[in-house]
Amino acid sequence: MNEVVPGIYQLKLPVPLLGDQLAVNAYLIKGDKGWLLVDSGWNTNQAFAALGSQLREVGIGFEDISQIVITHFHPDHYGLAGRVVELSKAKVALHQVEKAFIDSRYVNMDSLLNQTADLLRAHGVPEPELPRLQRASVGVRQFVLPISPEITLHGGEVIHHGRFDFEVVWTPGHSPGHVCLYERAKKILLSGDHILPNTFPNIGLHPQSGEDPLGNYLHSLAVVDGLDVDLVLPAHEHVFTALKQRIKELYQHHTERKAAIISTLREGPGTAYQVSLQIPWILNGVSMSFEDLPSLDKRLAVMSALAHLEPLCAEGKAETIRENGTIVYSVRAIQ
Numbered sequence: 001m002n003e004v005v006p007g008i009y010q011l012k013l014p015v016p017l018l019g020d021q022l023a024v025n026a027y028l029i030k031g032d033k034g035w036l037l038v039d040s041g042w043n044t045n046q047a048f049a050a051l052g053s054q055l056r057e058v059g060i061g062f063e064d065i066s067q068i069v070i071t072h073f074h075p076d077h078y079g080l081a082g083r084v085v086e087l088s089k090a091k092v093a094l095h096q097v098e099k100a101f102i103d104s105r106y107v108n109m110d111s112l113l114n115q116t117a118d119l120l121r122a123h124g125v126p127e128p129e130l131p132r133l134q135r136a137s138v139g140v141r142q143f144v145l146p147i148s149p150e151i152t153l154h155g156g157e158v159i160h161h162g163r164f165d166f167e168v169v170w171t172p173g174h175s176p177g178h179v180c181l182y183e184r185a186k187k188i189l190l191s192g193d194h195i196l197p198n199t200f201p202n203i204g205l206h207p208q209s210g211e212d213p214l215g216n217y218l219h220s221l222a223v224v225d226g227l228d229v230d231l232v233l234p235a236h237e238h239v240f241t242a243l244k245q246r247i248k249e250l251y252q253h254h255t256e257r258k259a260a261i262i263s264t265l266r267e268g269p270g271t272a273y274q275v276s277l278q279i280p281w282i283l284n285g286v287s288m289s290f291e292d293l294p295s296l297d298k299r300l301a302v303m304s305a306l307a308h309l310e311p312l313c314a315e316g317k318a319e320t321i322r323e324n325g326t327i328v329y330s331v332r333a334i335q
């Protein structure tokens, strides 16, 4: 527990199996009547105990939390919220796009699993590998206690809390309903997973991502680039200051990824899966080949390749043909 700004405490919540690696930063913010919690961590006994003990260090208990803002519905941010609500009666706020997906993602998952399989199959994942990739995220379901948010965010509203006024900034890309919180007067940005100081957030095309998650992400970077920010409080890693510099690096990263994909296609046409096999990946800071990635990361890799391939088609640099139901990408011949 660390008071990063007067009235804002950064809590570190462990990740299942990995412990402190990739720990989630939740933020606890002092108000007049209750406390605001931004993100909740995974629903594990370990994360729950870590949250409880850090609340005690601040001098409060679960019952003092009056509101929980979830930056996005990934399990590391949303998983524990239901359990906190059981103890606090806190109101949970989530963007409307993701509120609509809670049921299909965490409760009645069959339809989403089928859509995921269809997408992976169409993009070249071989049948023997398909079930593993399709079901790779089912295991994390045990670390989420689904709760329907009471407050629906749209972006643009202001959450008044104690001496803070947080503007909700809708930043789709990493996830379709991702939000950042911006304190204009204090020049503080709670960036969620939209912008992290070291890791490049995964941007993937999947059944709930919308048609152009990378385009959305780059647009969301431009939105945040337009804000006057001195201090960034991200949901992983550490607090940092040079936001504009980091945004430049993120643009650069995606430009390089697109270039790597195009040079792969120059050697011959391929599906998103085949492209994924040929470009390098980074997992927890370590460069890896596709074959060495765990199943969930393989799936994220194919979806990330896809998120870069589709804009390349829209830009006229690549094109697709369908071969027996499979979508094959190639470099577009110069007209």
Ligand SMILES: [Zn+2]
Pocket: 072, 074, 174, 175, 193
């Ligand atoms: Zn995330």
Ligand SMILES: [Zn+2]
Pocket: 074, 076, 077, 193, 235, 236
């Ligand atoms: Zn995260």
